[in-house]
Amino acid sequence: MNAAQDTGETLLERAPQALRDLLTSHLPEPWRWFANSLIAIVAILAVFGLLFAALTLAERKILGRVQNRPGPNRTGPFGLLQPIADGIKMLSKEDIVPRDADHLLHFLAPVTLLASSILAFAVIPYGRHLIPVELDAAVLYFFCVGATTELAVFMAGWSSHNKYSLLAAMRALAQLISYELPLLLSWLPVVMISGTLSTTGIVAAQSAWRWGWMPTWHVFTPWGLAGFVIFMVAALAESNRSPFDLPEAESELIAGHLTEYSGCKYVFFFMAEYFGMTALSGMAVTLFLGGWHAPLPSLEFIPSYVWFGAKLITLLMGFIWIRATFPRLRIDQLTRFAWKFLVPLALVNLGTTAFWSLSFGWTGPLLAARCTVAVILVVVPFVLLGRRLSSGLTPRTYSYAP
Amino acid sequence: MLGTGLLQGLAVTAKNFAGSFHDPKRLTTVEYPEKKSVIPEAFRNFPFLVSENAEDPMGTLRCVACQICEKECPPQCIYIEKSKDKKPDASGKMQIYPAVFRIDSSVCMNCQICVEVCPFDAIKMDHVYEIATSERFETLLLDRHDLAKPNSYFHQIRPLEAAEVDGRLTAERKAAEEKAKAAALAKAALAAKPAAPAPAAPPKPPEQA
Numbered sequence: 001m002n003a004a005q006d007t008g009e010t011l012l013e014r015a016p017q018a019l020r021d022l023l024t025s026h027l028p029e030p031w032r033w034f035a036n037s038l039i040a041i042v043a044i045l046a047v048f049g050l051l052f053a054a055l056t057l058a059e060r061k062i063l064g065r066v067q068n069r070p071g072p073n074r075t076g077p078f079g080l081l082q083p084i085a086d087g088i089k090m091l092s093k094e095d096i097v098p099r100d101a102d103h104l105l106h107f108l109a110p111v112t113l114l115a116s117s118i119l120a121f122a123v124i125p126y127g128r129h130l131i132p133v134e135l136d137a138a139v140l141y142f143f144c145v146g147a148t149t150e151l152a153v154f155m156a157g158w159s160s161h162n163k164y165s166l167l168a169a170m171r172a173l174a175q176l177i178s179y180e181l182p183l184l185l186s187w188l189p190v191v192m193i194s195g196t197l198s199t200t201g202i203v204a205a206q207s208a209w210r211w212g213w214m215p216t217w218h219v220f221t222p223w224g225l226a227g228f229v230i231f232m233v234a235a236l237a238e239s240n241r242s243p244f245d246l247p248e249a250e251s252e253l254i255a256g257h258l259t260e261y262s263g264c265k266y267v268f269f270f271m272a273e274y275f276g277m278t279a280l281s282g283m284a285v286t287l288f289l290g291g292w293h294a295p296l297p298s299l300e301f302i303p304s305y306v307w308f309g310a311k312l313i314t315l316l317m318g319f320i321w322i323r324a325t326f327p328r329l330r331i332d333q334l335t336r337f338a339w340k341f342l343v344p345l346a347l348v349n350l351g352t353t354a355f356w357s358l359s360f361g362w363t364g365p366l367l368a369a370r371c372t373v374a375v376i377l378v379v380v381p382f383v384l385l386g387r388r389l390s391s392g393l394t395p396r397t398y399s400y401a402p
Numbered sequence: 403m404l405g406t407g408l409l410q411g412l413a414v415t416a417k418n419f420a421g422s423f424h425d426p427k428r429l430t431t432v433e434y435p436e437k438k439s440v441i442p443e444a445f446r447n448f449p450f451l452v453s454e455n456a457e458d459p460m461g462t463l464r465c466v467a468c469q470i471c472e473k474e475c476p477p478q479c480i481y482i483e484k485s486k487d488k489k490p491d492a493s494g495k496m497q498i499y500p501a502v503f504r505i506d507s508s509v510c511m512n513c514q515i516c517v518e519v520c521p522f523d524a525i526k527m528d529h530v531y532e533i534a535t536s537e538r539f540e541t542l543l544l545d546r547h548d549l550a551k552p553n554s555y556f557h558q559i560r561p562l563e564a565a566e567v568d569g570r571l572t573a574e575r576k577a578a579e580e581k582a583k584a585a586a587l588a589k590a591a592l593a594a595k596p597a598a599p600a601p602a603a604p605p606k607p608p609e610q611a
Contacts, residue, residue, distance in 0.1 A: 062419065065418070065419045065422040065423070065429075066415045066418050066419045066422075067418070068418060068421075068422055068428045068429055068430065068431075069422075069429070069431050070429065070431055070433070073433075321412065321415065321416070322412075324415050324419075325408075325411045325412050325414070325415040326408065326411060382404070383403060383404075385404075386403060386404025386405065387404070389404060390404055
């Protein structure tokens with residue numbers, strides 16, 4: 001942290017912490033740590049639960065507008081109460097469990113999924129002083145917890161005792177494991193550059209200003225931009241979002257591994273999908289978009305958690321925009337895209353990052369050479385691999401239609 | 403290059419999103435219960451019986467219970483019983499009238515065949531479409547009191563067709579009156595000059611009712 005940040009301590013910046021201390025100050029010292037943790041958990045659940053509700057509404061509204069219709073507008077003013085109506089509807093539905101299902105696993109699958117997706121929120125720094133758990137290997141923890149969702153998806157498919165659920169769970173596993181690799185490879189450069197696995201450390205590594213106004217976020221470097229794009233594509237696939245929503249392609253399959261789930265358990269899966277999307281977006285903000293840092297030095301008077309929230313919501317809106325635009329991929333296209341395009345690109349990006357970190361001290365004309373080489377290292381593999389990926393693919397011709 | 407198509411697609415959806423806020427051509431939804439879309443004149447849903455006078459709809463029905471529509475109706479949703487007596491119609495001529503005229507709205511398929519076969523312009527297609535009921539039996543079987551609507555309503559929903567029908571009907575009535583006058587004159591002449599052979603007066607067609 002530099003001096004500019006330490007002086008930017010406004011009252012609002014300290015407000016969440018002050019509020020928490022006010023609540024727990026009357027407790028005896030040994031209990032205070034426990035109470036503070038509880039408050040952090042409740043705050044995360046409340047904030048991201050509300051964000052989930054708002055996100056479902058925003059998604060339906062935006063999808064509606066993109067498709068030239070008004071979207072939900074019947075419940076409450078402008079349809080603002082729609083998430084509540086949805087919640088009441090889903091929670092009051094009958095919870096059906098197939099007779100032959102493995103009842104314990106069938107119950108555990110949504111619980112595991114939701115729990116692991118909530119656990120991921122623990123290590124994201126939401127503001128200058130707002131990080132629920134400080135871990136040295138926070139990034140590693142985050143992606144380990146994220147990998148648990150794959151287990152839950154297969155649990156759901158296996159325990160339903162339904163061939164469609166099982167087949168869909170296999171497909172979902174193929175997708176999730178395929179995209180786990182580019183996801184992990186895409187954030188490795190960040191660790192290489194900042195030299196730490198702690199999220200606070202990574203945010204601190206992006207805190208400086210170049211030329212006094214340009215933030216040194218990782219996304220503004222050639223390797224960072226490539227890593228960010230790969231990360232976001234892999235995050236789309238990891239959170240089962242369109243155009244990679246094959247596991248529960250509602251217009252093609254029944255509901256994939258969710259076929260035998262109804263009522264509250266279905267809501268859990270649904271929530272976990274949105275929580276996963278939010279957590280991955282939060283991690284993308286932390287790794288590439290400078291975390292809670294303001295984009296300009298003059299804007300630092302705005303509290304850091306507002307900046308984090310703004311960046312997070314921007315990324316989530318991007319997810320919705322992408323969902324509104326792209327059609328779904330086929331399973332072979334999906335895996336081909338991961339293994340033949342994203343993984344090589346991410347591996348090349350590791351080399352680019354190595355070059356970037358080795359050429360750290362270059363100045364003058366060497367600095368120009370450093371940037372040029374890095375850009376070439378990013379663009380040329382992208383163009384070549386892209387050409388290979390789309391080679392042999394011509395516009396489709398139809399025999400019987402003009 | 404890979405990705406340009408994706409960016410073009412994103413631009414299209416962004417244009418749609420922004421356009422839906424300021425361009426009424428993009429956001430064409432009419433929010434139904436509050437606003438209703440303008441129905442074209444030729445819209446048809448469910449027939450009604452035309453009566454000449456709004457004050458006395460049962461006395462001035464154009465229907466003369468000829469039962470052509472009942473016979474032609476493909477799903478056979480019309481049921482008519484002729485009256486035993488006769489009542490004067492709008493032009494004062496004595497006519498049979500429908501003592502019972504029922505249409506089962508759950509059977510009617512809005513085909514408009516009854517309208518096309520009616521020689522009296524007595525049954526026309528309506529513009530109503532909110533005809534749901536909360537009950538399955540009595541309220542779906544509409545009798546002549548429910549079906550009768552005045553000619554002014556017909557003018558309101560289909561001004562062009564109603565004007566055409568009215569013009570035709572008044573012309574026919576006028577022709578009938580003139581013919582009756584001519585026949586009366588001829589009769590008087592015949593009475594005055596009994597030696598001359600009587601001209602064969604053509605029978606009145608039923609349209610002159």
